[in-house]
Amino acid sequence: MIGGNTMKTTSVNSKNKRYTALAWILAILVIAVAIPLNLIFDRMNVNFDMTPNSMYTLTKTTQDYLNELDARGEVVDVYFLEKMETIENELELLALYRTLLAYDEHPCFNLIDFDPDTDPETLRKINPDNSFNLSDDDFLFVHGDRVKRLPASLMYTYDMGKDSEGNQIVRDAEFRAENYFTGYMKSVIDGELPTVYFLTGHDEVPLSKMSKLQANLKNYNYGAQELNLTTADAVPEDCCILIIADPKYDLTDAEYEKVYAYTQLGGNISLLLGPNQNEVAYKNLEALTAGYCIGFNYDRVSETDPNRHSHEETYAMMCDIMPANPESEEDLTAELVSEENSLPTYMPYSRSFYENFGSNYTACSIDTLIQTATTAISEPYGGKDLDPVSKEGINHKLSMYSIDTLRNNSKLVVFGSADIITDEGTGAAYYINPLQLFLTSITWMYNSDVDMNISNKKRTYDSLDVNSDKEATMLMSIFIGIPAIVALAGVVVWLRRRDA
Structure with a gap:
């Protein structure tokens, strides 16, 4: 009986030794294969994308x-x-x-x-x-x-x-x-470079005096050309935005019809209409902006508070970039109103605008982009009003936008001065924010990027907040203690099997 138990024990020990030896051999083989394979793949620059969303693989x-x-x-x-x-x-x-x-x-x-x-x-x-x-x-x-x-x-x-x-x-x-x-x-490859057209024929600011703006537009991947609608049959099909920069005279009826037809197809308008001391009535321009439920005054806005205008240039008045309406899906001013932008906003003497409650008001999305403090004053300037009056004690709107959903989401952006985009105006540091807002409005009206509908690939950053020493101790015990207990249990089982 004793001899039988001895033979059984010897057999079990021999079997355990064989399993132990086999385990060591397999472990050594895995390491021996894994290390050269990694070196070979690294030398051949071969990689496997194991991320759940194929972060490193092209769609x-x-x-x-x-x-x-x-x-x-x-x-x-x-x-x-x-x-x-x-x-x-x-x-x-x-x-x-x-x-x-x-x-x-x-x-x-x-x-x-x-x-x-x-x-x-x-x-x-x-x-x-x-x-x-x-x-x-x-x-x-x-x-x-x-x-x-x-x-x-x-x-x-x-x-x-x-x-x-x-x-x-x-x-x-x-x-x-x-x-x-x-x-x-x-x-x-396909040559899809959107073109911004600048209207001419009404004593507008010529493109030759906006060389810095042209460089900015090129930097944003837009082309720039002039357009005379007295000779052109229509606004060109490749026109992504029509810019009307400080016209001194109104559009003719024929020109208005061409611009209106362009907006009916979803065309976008940027109107920079500064104060004009001449007795000019912009009948057709008024009709154009009224179609977006925006009106403009025949005035010139200036600042009465000496602390809110430049000491070097009295016509450069301090204004406010307005945050987007929280109920609106559009946000053109997010970067300019952020804490990272510490530059004050200045505008030159400007024309003011207001909301015009037209028949399509409910179909339009309208918001203010720049407005003055209540210390600014609006004085009659040019136009043909029979009884013009000054306006003070209110916030004057110097820039606005509107989207008309009834015209294929055609967009209109208005500014009360064109000085912010001329070479002379952009040479002054005062108008950096309005210029940046104008450029933002360009990309907002028409994004020059070709969207291939390839989804973004999200990378998640994991974080762990520890609120107290007690919580930290508990987490340490979980992350270190439990694996240690499992490892210890494994050692105990192995020792018992070895001595069995």
């Missing part, structure tokens, strides 16, 4: 389009104002790095990365007249004579929040580059 929409361009022999030079090796190990930019590598595998996407500080020649080549306001990490898409700038700031959008101590943190982020990259390629 089928993009792959199909790139394959089509490859088959056609199309090539877009994509200049990246940063060297790829500088972002290779940046965790926050990993999605951008992997996405660029995926695009660059296609011959149609010719990625040219360079450091503008050490390679100024390439910078001069792609931006010879400095018309593009380029920054580090920006992109330029070039195909023939068509060029589009893609700011680096558009690559990600962040949802910011605050922790329990009030510190600002990133709650999650969305990677948006793929929709832009593919859309910009399509834009420069």
Whole structure:
């Protein structure tokens, strides 16, 4: 009996030793295979996208389009104002790095990365007249004579929040580059450059006196041309926005009909109508703005409070950029009213506007963009009013917008002065905010980007708020204690099986 138990024990121990040896051999084999495979994949630059939303993999929409361009022999030079090796190990930019590598595998996407500080020649080549306001990490898409700038700031959008101590943190982020990259390629290949037309024939500000604005429009990927509707049969089909910059005379009836027909198709109007001392009645311009339920006064607004105008230029009066109506889906002023913008807002002597309750008022979405303090005064100026009166003690509206849903969401934006977009006006630092608002209104009325309907890819940032030492101790015991107990239990089981 004793001999039988001895043989049984020996057999079990021998069996356990064989299992233990086999386990060690398997572990060593796994390590021996895994390490060389990782080294081989790293050398071959082979990666597997294990993210739940395929963060580093191009969508089928993009792959199909790139394959089509490859088959056609199309090539877009994509200049990246940063060297790829500088972002290779940046965790926050990993999605951008992997996405660029995926695009660059296609011959149609010719990625040219360079450091503008050490390679100024390439910078001069792609931006010879400095018309593009380029920054580090920006992109330029070039195909023939068509060029589009893609700011680096558009690559990600962040949802910011605050922790329990009030510190600002990133709650999650969305990677948006793929929709832009593919859309910009399509834009420069197909030649889809939206054009902004400037009306002429009424002593408006000529385009030649708005060279800085033209550079800004080019930087925002818009073309600019003049338009004379006394000779043109209609507003051109490629007109995304019609700008009327400080006309001294009214539109003719024939011109008004052409502009009205353009708005009926969803066309957009930007009217900058400054004070005009001449006795001119803008009958057709009044009809045009009234169609959007906005009216304008024949006046000139100035500031009476000496603390609210420039000491160097008395006509530069301090105004307020207005936050968007919380009930509105539109927001043109978010960046300008944020805490990050500490610049005061100035406007020159301006014309004022008001809401006009027309028959289509309920179909229009109207809001104020810039208004004065109640210390400003509106004085009669020009026009043909029989009994003009001054207005004081109220907030005068110097800029507004309206969307008419009955005309395919046609948009109108009005400003009480055109000085904010002229070379002379933009040379002064006072009008930075109104100029930026004007440029924002351009992109709001017509977005120049081609939307490929590629969804953003969200990256979630996990965070853990600990409110007390007691809570911290409890969490430490959970995260450290429980794995330790499980490991200890495993050791005990192994020892018992070894001695069995």
